[in-house]
Structure formats: structure tokens, C-alpha cells
Amino acid sequence: MSTTPEPEKKDSWRGTIRFVILLFAGVFTFQTVAAKPFYIPSSSMMPALVKGDRLVVTKYPYGWSYASPSIHGSAVIPGRLLGTLPERGDIVTVARRGDGADLIKRVIGLPGDTIAVQGGVVVLNGKPVPRVAHGTAMLPVDANLPCDGALAQFRRTGPDGKLHCELPLFRETLPNGASYDTIDLGPDYTSFGDDYGQVTVPAGHVFLMGDNRDQSADSRFPLPTGLGGAVPVESLGGRAEFVTHSYDGSGSAFNPISWVSSLRGDRAGESLRPAHEAK
Numbered sequence: 001m002s003t004t005p006e007p008e009k010k011d012s013w014r015g016t017i018r019f020v021i022l023l024f025a026g027v028f029t030f031q032t033v034a035a036k037p038f039y040i041p042s043s044s045m046m047p048a049l050v051k052g053d054r055l056v057v058t059k060y061p062y063g064w065s066y067a068s069p070s071i072h073g074s075a076v077i078p079g080r081l082l083g084t085l086p087e088r089g090d091i092v093t094v095a096r097r098g099d100g101a102d103l104i105k106r107v108i109g110l111p112g113d114t115i116a117v118q119g120g121v122v123v124l125n126g127k128p129v130p131r132v133a134h135g136t137a138m139l140p141v142d143a144n145l146p147c148d149g150a151l152a153q154f155r156r157t158g159p160d161g162k163l164h165c166e167l168p169l170f171r172e173t174l175p176n177g178a179s180y181d182t183i184d185l186g187p188d189y190t191s192f193g194d195d196y197g198q199v200t201v202p203a204g205h206v207f208l209m210g211d212n213r214d215q216s217a218d219s220r221f222p223l224p225t226g227l228g229g230a231v232p233v234e235s236l237g238g239r240a241e242f243v244t245h246s247y248d249g250s251g252s253a254f255n256p257i258s259w260v261s262s263l264r265g266d267r268a269g270e271s272l273r274p275a276h277e278a279k
Contacts, residue, residue: 032069044210047137047181052144052247057093057238062086065234067095074100076232089178089274091240094231098223105218109207116198120184134171138164143249150189178274185214193220205230243270
């Protein structure tokens with residue numbers, strides 16, 4: 001016969017269920033109001049971010065909106081609690097209108113700005129954004145960065161004897177001094193986004209672009225693949241801060257050893273805030 005009273009069994013199960021509920025509620029709340037991890041699934045923000053990067057996104061810099069929770073709808077719900085505008089050059093997450101997918105891009109234009117792109121050069125408020133050649137990015141080729149398709153022409157063997165993706169960099173500096181590297185694949189690779197007619201960013205909106213200018217579906221491109229123009233500030237989920245770690249894509253969920261062997265050791269701790277040049 002059982003020596004454990006039935007009420008004690010019920011209390012034990014209730015306590016466990018209560019703990020699990022509180023744990024999930026605590027994690028959900030923290031990720032909504034403070035910070036959450038984010039995974040990079042594409043190459044649109046190279047060289048700052050590459051596929052396989054894991055990073056921290058803080059939720060409080062711009063206030064909170066429908067896009068702040070990890071689970072949010074696709075419709076833009078007006079209003080933002082303690083809302084502030086991002087700065088030009090910030091890397092932000094954005095909930096895409098239509099499907100609610102979380103993307104990550106860089107803020108280029110603020111409310112009232114005029115934006116155009118001419119031959120790959122951003123024209124902000126009638127002035128070309130300063131853009132100078134800045135060498136190349138030597139990114140190791142791996143499963144998450146195969147350097148194929150349009151990038152195949154940039155495959156090179158590095159000094160270490162390993163295959164790299166040597167991509168041309170251009171340093172871009174916005175009017176507030178925010179400076180960062182972008183990738184332009186050159187005249188042999190034409191993109192619709194290289195020439196974009198002038199638009200004015202509406203009130204309460206921001207214009208976003210990816211750093212890999214020829215391979216980013218951003219505010220220059222229509223929905224459902226792009227962002228469909230400037231996005232409401234309510235769609236911003238948070239600001240990207242730094243890379244915590246990165247995987248090369250060779251790991252397996254069923255092989256714990258590969259969780260370590262597939263780490264890219266040189267990516268951890270990379271800041272995602274733009275440098276600021278003297279104005």
C-alpha cells in the first residue's frame with residue numbers, strides 16, 4: 001500500500017506546474033521588456049552580421065509596442081509606450097507588415113527625410129551619403145556562408161590556405177557621424193535597389209536598409225519579400241547590441257560535441273553599434 005497521502009501528490013504536481021508557468025512567464029516578460037536573443041538566418045546584413053550569428057537585442061531603447069513580445073501579430077497596432085526614435089545607423093529588428101516576420105536592418109532615414117539611391121549610392125536629403133572603398137572582408141567559407149551563386153566570383157584562398165569569401169567593402173558615414181561597412185558587389189551584379197526613386201519618409205516611420213546592399217530585401221523593395229517602403233516605428237522590436245556567439249552550420253542537434261566544434265571563435269563579443277566619426 002502507498003504511504004504517500006493523495007493530497008501531497010496533488011500538491012507536488014500543482015507546485016511543479018506553477019513553477020513551470022512562472023518560469024515561462026518570467027522569461028517571456030524579460031524578453032519583452034529588456035532583451036532577447038536573435039538568430040541571423042540570412043546574409044542581408046553582411047559584413048556586420050553573417051548567417052549563424054546569435055546576438056542580443058535590447059527592447060527598451062525605443063520604448064515598447066506590439067512588436068516587443070517574442071510572439072506578436074502581423075498587423076501594425078498604433079502606439080508605443082515611452083517611445084523614442086532610433087538614431088541613424090542603429091541596427092534594429094522589425095516586424096514585417098503582412099506576415100509579422102522578424103527581420104534585421106539598419107536605420108538610414110528618419111521622419112521627414114528624403115531618400116533615394118543612385119548607382120548604389122544613398123542620397124539623403126538631397127546629398128549623397130559619403131561612401132569610400134574600404135578594402136575587403138575576408139569571411140571564411142562554411143556551411144552557413146557557402147559563398148555561392150552571385151558570390152562565387154569572390155571565392156579566394158586566404159593566407160591560412162582555407163577558402164574565404166573576399167567581399168568588397170565601402171565605408172558609409174551618415175550625417176550624425178554613424179559609420180559602418182557595406183558590401184557592394186559591383187557593376188557585374190545589378191540590383192533593382194541600386195536605383196531607387198526619391199521618397200519622403202512619413203511621420204512616425206523610418207527607412208531601413210541592409211548592409212549587403214545587393215542582397216537585402218528592405219525598405220527599397222515591395223511586400224511580401226521586402227519591407228514595402230518606410231516602416232512604422234511601432235514595427236521596431238529593438239536594437240541589436242552585440243554578437244554572443246556564432247555557428248558555421250556544421251553542427252547537429254543530436255551531437256553535443258558539434259555544438260562546440262561548430263562555433264566560430266572570432267565572432268563572439270562583436271559590437272553591433274556603429275562607430276561615430278567626427279562631424
